[in-house]
Amino acid sequence: MSALRLAEAAVPAPPTLDVERIRQDFPILARRIREHPLVYLDNAATTQKPRQVLDALARYYSDGNANIHRGVYTLSEEATAAYDAARVKVQRFVNARASREIVFTRSSTESINLVAHSFGRRHVGPGDEILITHMEHHSNIVPWQLLCEQVGAQLRVAPIDDSGTLQLDEFERLLGPRTKLVSVVHLSNSLGTINPVREIIAMAKRRDVPVLIDGSQAVYHMPVDVQALDCDFYAFTGHKLYGPTGIGVLWGREEWLERMPPYQGGGDMIRSVTFEKTTYADLPHKFEAGTPHIAGVVGLGAAVDYLVGVGFEAIAPHEADLLAYGTAALSEVKGLRLIGTAKEKASILAFVMKKAHPHDVGTIVDTEGVAVRTGHHCTQPIMDRFGVPATARASVAMYNTREEIDALVRALERVREMFPL
Amino acid sequence: MSDLRELYQEVILDHNRRPHNFGELDGADRHADGYNPLCGDKLAVYVNLDGDRISEVSFLGSGCAISKASASLMTDAVKGKTLGEARVLFEQFLALVTDDAAVVDEALVGKLAVFGGVRDYPTRVKCASLAWHTLRAAVEDRHELVSTE
Numbered sequence: 001m002s003a004l005r006l007a008e009a010a011v012p013a014p015p016t017l018d019v020e021r022i023r024q025d026f027p028i029l030a031r032r033i034r035e036h037p038l039v040y041l042d043n044a045a046t047t048q049k050p051r052q053v054l055d056a057l058a059r060y061y062s063d064g065n066a067n068i069h070r071g072v073y074t075l076s077e078e079a080t081a082a083y084d085a086a087r088v089k090v091q092r093f094v095n096a097r098a099s100r101e102i103v104f105t106r107s108s109t110e111s112i113n114l115v116a117h118s119f120g121r122r123h124v125g126p127g128d129e130i131l132i133t134h135m136e137h138h139s140n141i142v143p144w145q146l147l148c149e150q151v152g153a154q155l156r157v158a159p160i161d162d163s164g165t166l167q168l169d170e171f172e173r174l175l176g177p178r179t180k181l182v183s184v185v186h187l188s189n190s191l192g193t194i195n196p197v198r199e200i201i202a203m204a205k206r207r208d209v210p211v212l213i214d215g216s217q218a219v220y221h222m223p224v225d226v227q228a229l230d231c232d233f234y235a236f237t238g239h240k241l242y243g244p245t246g247i248g249v250l251w252g253r254e255e256w257l258e259r260m261p262p263y264q265g266g267g268d269m270i271r272s273v274t275f276e277k278t279t280y281a282d283l284p285h286k287f288e289a290g291t292p293h294i295a296g297v298v299g300l301g302a303a304v305d306y307l308v309g310v311g312f313e314a315i316a317p318h319e320a321d322l323l324a325y326g327t328a329a330l331s332e333v334k335g336l337r338l339i340g341t342a343k344e345k346a347s348i349l350a351f352v353m354k355k356a357h358p359h360d361v362g363t364i365v366d367t368e369g370v371a372v373r374t375g376h377h378c379t380q381p382i383m384d385r386f387g388v389p390a391t392a393r394a395s396v397a398m399y400n401t402r403e404e405i406d407a408l409v410r411a412l413e414r415v416r417e418m419f420p421l
Numbered sequence: 422m423s424d425l426r427e428l429y430q431e432v433i434l435d436h437n438r439r440p441h442n443f444g445e446l447d448g449a450d451r452h453a454d455g456y457n458p459l460c461g462d463k464l465a466v467y468v469n470l471d472g473d474r475i476s477e478v479s480f481l482g483s484g485c486a487i488s489k490a491s492a493s494l495m496t497d498a499v500k501g502k503t504l505g506e507a508r509v510l511f512e513q514f515l516a517l518v519t520d521d522a523a524v525v526d527e528a529l530v531g532k533l534a535v536f537g538g539v540r541d542y543p544t545r546v547k548c549a550s551l552a553w554h555t556l557r558a559a560v561e562d563r564h565e566l567v568s569t570e
């Protein structure tokens with residue numbers, strides 16, 4: 001990857017990412033689907049994995065597999081070192097102050113549930129409020145509903161406008177004396193909206209309200225610096241940033257993590273256990289009960305290396321070009337309406353078509369090899385907000401090309417033939 | 422394009438555009454709501470019974486072409502049938518859309534045979550069968566929402 005030296009290249013438009021070279025790293029992109037080259041445009045659901053990640057996984061299992069933190073033998077020490085090294089990679093990736101602020105979880109979903117349990121049970125009580133937005137993923141809605149039910153708190157929801165932009169003044173109005181936590185998505189998976197998280201965090205900070213940011217979609221499109229953001233928790237998931245499934249991250253400010261009780265109990269998270277009293281391990285192990293997904297962590301470390309090696313300075317303009325190109329191209333398709341037209345946007349092209357249900361759209365474009373998502377994308381409240389049962393959604397990643405957008409548009413013409421206006 | 426036409430046969434596209442028995446039956450004896458959370462399809466099925474016989478049946482709702490056409494053709498197919506006959510038809514239909522090796526009684530399934538193409542699209546089986554599950558709930562007088570998940 002270092003051979004790419006992308007950062008040194010001049011960066012006028014057109015973007016300078018060597019996409020063909022990048023594509024070589026992703027074996028799955030050579031696949032054919034129903035006799036067409038695969039056009040993978042469902043990156044918001046999960047991204048494909050580069051060879052570097054696949055190799056790291058294979059190498060770990062074929063060469064370095066052992067349980068961590070337990071053995072005194074070489075293999076276990078190596079596995080422990082690889083595990084710890086990946087934590088440091090992730091720490092640097094989001095610019096956390098210390099690696100003990102990086103907790104490995106199963107997914108974004110588990111990261112958010114961890115906060116809902118450990119922070120929520122301790123710091124949220126009857127009559128208190130949790131503030132989210134109308135564009136949250138179900139994984140940033142349901143854990144709070146469960147918490148609210150258990151402790152008698154209330155969920156407050158900040159509205160969005162017709163473009164899918166958060167109404168910041170309304171959000172600020174909803175920040176009240178009873179607000180105990182704000183939890184907001186950084187980049188919406190259904191609309192593509194990039195939320196003004198700095199302003200949101202600053203508003204909350206002025207009232208001493210901690211903030212969780214759901215960064216599931218953001219971390220693979222833009223650089224994230226949790227110290228500069230000044231939030232309190234940041235959740236993301238490995239499989240969207242070119243890493244394996246089953247591994248997620250919760251970054252938490254040390255002061256909070258120290259005060260929060262453990263999420264799950266078990267091995268690896270204790271200092272000493274007696275039947276009378278158990279004391280817990282230091283951060284981050286207090287929150288990592290049981291044998292972790294060691295291979296997943298190693299794979300995530302490789303994914304972070306890969307992403308950093310290519311560099312957001314090259315990825316971001318390329319993806320911005322695809323979004324602009326795709327927005328223009330889709331706007332030309334007759335009877336197509338884009339859902340999510342915020343000014344600040346990345347990656348996502350969600351749409352509905354007159355006379356053709358999104359589900360039919362998805363099936364028809366698949367026969368041309370084009371993979372898009374159809375459905376509510378785990379954001380049913382957004383569907384209700386826009387008065388649609390579902391949308392079709394194309395979402396781009398670093399390896400996509402303008403030609404693939406063209407293939408999508410051609411496939412949508414097939415839809416039009418089948419379902420004329 | 423050819424295998425797509427297997428799925429989206431003209432009959433299906435026609436029924437999607439101009440569904441039969443579309444609308445609410447005023448004062449229906451039986452009624453149930455169905456929902457496919459996968460794609461957001463919602464439909465209601467209304468039934469009037471004359472003893473053991475489905476004398477009138479209609480549906481209302483929004484959904485993809487497959488689910489709408491399936492509901493439309495279903496209402497045509499079960500109207501005038503006894504509950505027992507409708508149940509047999511449902512079983513035949515399920516076999517048709519899920520089972521490659523299914524031997525269906527062509528005379529019995531009639532026009533419903535156009536849904537044979539659904540077999541090759543496993544995610545769409547739920548679209549095709551939603552109306553039938555909802556019909557069964559209606560005649561059994563079950564009022565909870567029927568979900569395909």
Ligand SMILES: Cc1ncc(COP(=O)(O)O)c(C=O)c1O
Pocket residue numbers: 044045107108109110137139140185187188189214216217237378
């Ligand atoms: C914005 C957002 N939050 C949370 C999630 C949940 O991620 P996971 O299913 O990996 O926990 C997703 C992915 O589906 C997402 O897009």
